[in-house]
Amino acid sequence: MHDALVIALSSPILVGIYKEGILVEEIRSEGMSSDVLAEIFESLLKRYSFRTFIYAKGPGSFMGIKVTYLFLKTLSITLKIPLLATDAFFFNQNSPIKAVGKLYFVKNRTTIELEPID
Secondary structure, three states: OEEEEEEOOOOOEEEEEEEOOEEEEEEEEOOOHHHHHHHHHHHHHHHOOEEEEEEEOOOOOHHHHHHHHHHHHHHHHHHOOOEEEEOHHHOOOOOOEEEEOOEEEEEEOOEEEEEEOO
16 A cells, blocks of 8 residues: 655655655656646556555645645545645645745644745
8 A cells, every 4th residue: 555645746756655664666747737647647547556645735726726725625425535734834844835935834733924025
């Protein structure tokens, strides 16, 4: 059984396939989540059996987050595979995440705020 990790907060969209915590396949796609997630998972579901789906629930593109959630939640319900989520700071050691202009999302303990960074 494998776990699928999806980070679709901006481009590129990243999908990692893990077995017992070890990365066995990485997929990067420059497309929009609404265009590429179905194509990526059509291929993955033919090759792997999944134990869980995990995704980064933000911060990032609201549309990307929403499309990713709806896509994975639909798979989760239809295939009876648990869907887990965490914020993107979990995957980047709490580094600032680009928002717009000179603004970045920054995690301060339990809150995520926008701060200017030069």
